[in-house]
Amino acid sequence: MGLQCGIVGLPNVGKSTLFNCLSNAKAQSANFPFCTIEPNVGVITVPDERLVKLEELVQPQRVLPATVEIVDIAGLVKGASKGEGLGNKFLSNIRETDAIIHVLRCFDNDNITHVDGSVDPVRDKEVIDMELQLKDLETVEARLQKSEKAAKSSKDPEMKKLVEVLYLYKEALESGKSARSVELTDTQEKVAHDLWLLTNKPILYVCNVDEASVIDGNSYVDAVKNAVADENAEVLIIAAQTEADIAELDSYEERQMFLEDIGLKESGVAKLIRSAYRLLNLETYFTAGVKEVRAWTYPKGAVAPQAAGVIHSDFEKGFIRAEVIKYSDFVQYKSELGCKEAGKMSIEGKEYVVQDGDIMHFRFNV
Numbered sequence: 001m002g003l004q005c006g007i008v009g010l011p012n013v014g015k016s017t018l019f020n021c022l023s024n025a026k027a028q029s030a031n032f033p034f035c036t037i038e039p040n041v042g043v044i045t046v047p048d049e050r051l052v053k054l055e056e057l058v059q060p061q062r063v064l065p066a067t068v069e070i071v072d073i074a075g076l077v078k079g080a081s082k083g084e085g086l087g088n089k090f091l092s093n094i095r096e097t098d099a100i101i102h103v104l105r106c107f108d109n110d111n112i113t114h115v116d117g118s119v120d121p122v123r124d125k126e127v128i129d130m131e132l133q134l135k136d137l138e139t140v141e142a143r144l145q146k147s148e149k150a151a152k153s154s155k156d157p158e159m160k161k162l163v164e165v166l167y168l169y170k171e172a173l174e175s176g177k178s179a180r181s182v183e184l185t186d187t188q189e190k191v192a193h194d195l196w197l198l199t200n201k202p203i204l205y206v207c208n209v210d211e212a213s214v215i216d217g218n219s220y221v222d223a224v225k226n227a228v229a230d231e232n233a234e235v236l237i238i239a240a241q242t243e244a245d246i247a248e249l250d251s252y253e254e255r256q257m258f259l260e261d262i263g264l265k266e267s268g269v270a271k272l273i274r275s276a277y278r279l280l281n282l283e284t285y286f287t288a289g290v291k292e293v294r295a296w297t298y299p300k301g302a303v304a305p306q307a308a309g310v311i312h313s314d315f316e317k318g319f320i321r322a323e324v325i326k327y328s329d330f331v332q333y334k335s336e337l338g339c340k341e342a343g344k345m346s347i348e349g350k351e352y353v354v355q356d357g358d359i360m361h362f363r364f365n366v
Contacts, residue, residue, distance in 0.1 A: 004041070004069040005204075005276045006097035010124050011115045013105040014208040014240040016040075019072035021243040021269050040072040046277050046284070046295070047270045050327055050357060054286060054293045057334055066284050066295040068277050071097055091135050095196060099279045100203045101272070102128065103240075106220035107210040121207065121220050122227045129178060132198040137173040139197060140166050161191045169197065181231070202279050205235045206272065214239040215263050234275055238268035283356040286327070287311075288336070304352040308362040318366035322348045327357035 007015045023042025046066040055063045073093045094100065104121035105114065116123070144166045151159040165188050172182045178199035184192060192200075205228055207221045217237050225235050246267060249255045259267060277297075284295045285307060298307045309316030325336065329344040336359075339345050354360070 003099075003280045003282065004071050004097045005099045005101050005279060006071045006073050006094050007101045007103060008073050008094060008128065009103035010105075010127065012113055013103050013124065015103050016072055017240040017244055018103060018206070018208065018238065018269075018272075019070065021240065021247050022070050022273065042070045042072075043067050044070050044273050044276075046273055047266075048284065048295060050284075050286070051293065051295055053331060054288050054359075057330070058288050058290065058293050060289065060293040061291050062293075064292065064294040066277070066282075066297045068273065068280065068282070068297075070101070070276065073097075091132075091198065094132075094198055094201075098201065099276070100201050101206055101276060101279075102203055103206045103208055104220075104224055106207040106218060106224065106237075107213070107239075109210075119220065122223050125205075125224070125227060129199070130176070133173050133176065133178060136179055136197045136199050137170065139195070140169050140173060143195065144170065158191060161188060164188070165192045166195075169195075173199070178231075202281075203231070203233050204272075204275055204279050205233055207235060207237050208240045209237055211239050211242045211262060213237070214242060214268070234279075236268065236272055236275060238272060243267060243269050283354070285354055285356070285358040285360050287361065288330070288359050298354060300356075302354050303350060304348055304354060304360075304362075305350050307354045307360070308364065311362070314366045315362050315364050318364035319350060320363040320365055322352060323361040323363070324348050324352070325359040326355075327359060330359050 007019055009015050019040060019042060022044050023040075044067060046068055048065060051063060051065055071093070102125065104124055105119055106121050108119055116127075144163065147159060147163050147166060150156075151163050165184065168182050168184070168188075169179050169192075172179060179197040180200050180203070205224060207217065207224055209218060209221065213221070214237060221235070221237055228235060242262070246255050246258050247269075249258060255267070259265065281300045282297050283300045284297060287294050287296065296307070296310050298310050304322040305316045305319040308319050308322065324346045325339045325344060329339050329342070330336070333339045333342050333344060336345070
């Protein structure tokens, strides 16, 4: 679907180390600012135990998991909204992404330089928040100037609604709040969609800790959680360097033993990928046959023809119906035939809202 999460943060907080753990693409990682100049893009496989179970039951020739794109963006510094450092490039890169993974340094290490000379993740968060807010305020004020003139000379009610929304954003941004903190009605949401404000993107905070803090966190993590308590944002704890060590191990068994030794059931990377997938408001349906078991990504709330269009546009254009089996039923009755015989296959039309985990077969005619 081409949706992307951008990894952002100040220089030297562990962005590229984390990206390297997520992707086979090897971003340069070194102890100096602006190590990442061009944004690196990784296509990341989404871990899904349901796909493993379907493979076991169907025994297909191949299995294709869902994926999500992660972009490693150059580190931002204070003054980026005015072009400091790589500011303009950073801001244009982040504007192109659909959601933000904000990495915060929550560990002490005298051998790794901090751009501000000390470790303070809340301060670091506020630096990036301010730069994005200043850029958004610039965008809103420029758009407001044009829209107010247009609203006076036009009878279009949409233009007046846009002006209302722009003033709401302006008030929030001027008071140091992000655009995502503004509560809009459904009508206002539609009007605001094309503004593409940086601080309106959904966000996930990743606290990069040392290995000793990976389970319970530390005082830095506690400070971050308190700082974002009113943002309705998820906070993940990950030890990026430990994840990098795990990624170097050759076998699945070795990686699992390593995780068990430090008290984890699964890697932080797996949790992060799933969180990124949810952050993009994505869900998964499956197709299951002897040739292929495959996970398909669709936007949450999509109806059956839209989900069919993910496979091919002809499926959406010529949609007739969808044959749907719930994942739990497929597991219980072991096969498509077993589900049919048990009356567990439903026939759904154009208004059916696809549910996460549905196993689907589409009928179409073009």
